[in-house]
Amino acid sequence: NACFVDIGSEKEAFLHYLDLGPQFNSLEKYIKQTLSDRKKLNPISKATLLPELEKSGNITDNLKVGQEIAVQVIKEPISTKGPRLSSELSFAGRYLVLMPFSDKVSVSQKIKSAEERIRLKQLLQSIKPKNFGVIVRTVAEGRRVAELDSELKVLLKQWDDSIVKIQKNIKYPSLIYEETSRAVSLLRDLFNPSFENIHVNDEAVYDEIRNYVTFIAPDRVKIVKHYKGQLPIYDYFGITKQIKSSFGKTISYKS
Numbered sequence: 172n173a174c175f176v177d178i179g180s181e182k183e184a185f186l187h188y189l190d191l192g193p194q195f196n197s198l199e200k201y202i203k204q205t206l207s208d209r210k211k212l213n214p215i216s217k218a219t220l221l222p223e224l225e226k227s228g229n230i231t232d233n234l235k236v237g238q239e240i241a242v243q244v245i246k247e248p249i250s251t252k253g254p255r256l257s258s259e260l261s262f263a264g265r266y267l268v269l270m271p272f273s274d275k276v277s278v279s280q281k282i283k284s285a286e287e288r289i290r291l292k293q294l295l296q297s298i299k300p301k302n303f304g305v306i307v308r309t310v311a312e313g314r315r316v317a318e319l320d321s322e323l324k325v326l327l328k329q330w331d332d333s334i335v336k337i338q339k340n341i342k343y344p345s346l347i348y349e350e351t352s353r354a355v356s357l358l359r360d361l362f363n364p365s366f367e368n369i370h371v372n373d374e375a376v377y378d379e380i381r382n383y384v385t386f387i388a389p390d391r392v393k394i395v396k397h398y399k400g401q402l403p404i405y406d407y408f409g410i411t412k413q414i415k416s417s418f419g420k421t422i423s424y425k426s
Contacts, residue, residue, distance in 0.1 A: 273304025
């Protein structure tokens with residue numbers, strides 16, 4: 172119950188029926204309306220959502236050969252397998268994940284305080300536009316309204332920019348939206364007050380990480396440092412030695 176999709180990569184991508192997402196029909200209707208009027212950006216907050224897809228449905232009832240659809244890569248290609256796709260689009264930030272064509276607010280189960288979970292849920296329900304769902308991530312615990320509202324606006328702009336790009340594109344397949352680099356994605360998920368220094372040996376990545384830290388923690392931007400030493404960065408910080416010892420039969424430790 173699946174199909175292969177040409178996304179312009181070397182191998183065709185795989186899309187299972189269940190990965191179409193419950194709001195696939197609403198997404199398809201909206202994309203068609205967007206393409207029929209390329210001069211106007213229709214807010215989905217004013218759209219009427221269609222009934223959700225049935226879990227027991229068949230993909231051939233929803234997709235036809237040659238049909239153009241909006242998809243997101245959820246799993247990179249591995250060995251002989253191509254990328255895995257989903258039509259349940261999402262835009263991830265540090266505190267929030269935006270889900271167009273949903274209206275649900277979910278709070279990370281790792282936030283244990285019932286009072287804080289209620290606060291975050293009520294807060295997001297009050298500031299998010301209609302027909303947008305939000306997942307509240309663990310690091311949002313204790314964050315102020317202004318911080319969450321600021322990130323929500325950034326994610327909403329990413330959605331709007333993607334739709335504008337769809338309107339302007341004539342030929343498909345085409346890349347509509349790309350997440351930040353792997354380095355910034357890792358930092359987004361892992362960055363916390365315990366970080367003392369972030370050393371980067373690539374100038375472009377250094378600039379990218381510095382800009383990101385400036386955005387999320389401007390008072391800590393000085394911990395991002397551009398390594399320009401002669402030795403490879405892994406050798407200089409002793410990481411190469413640690414990697415070798417982890418695969419060896421002996422363990423080195425300080426006496």
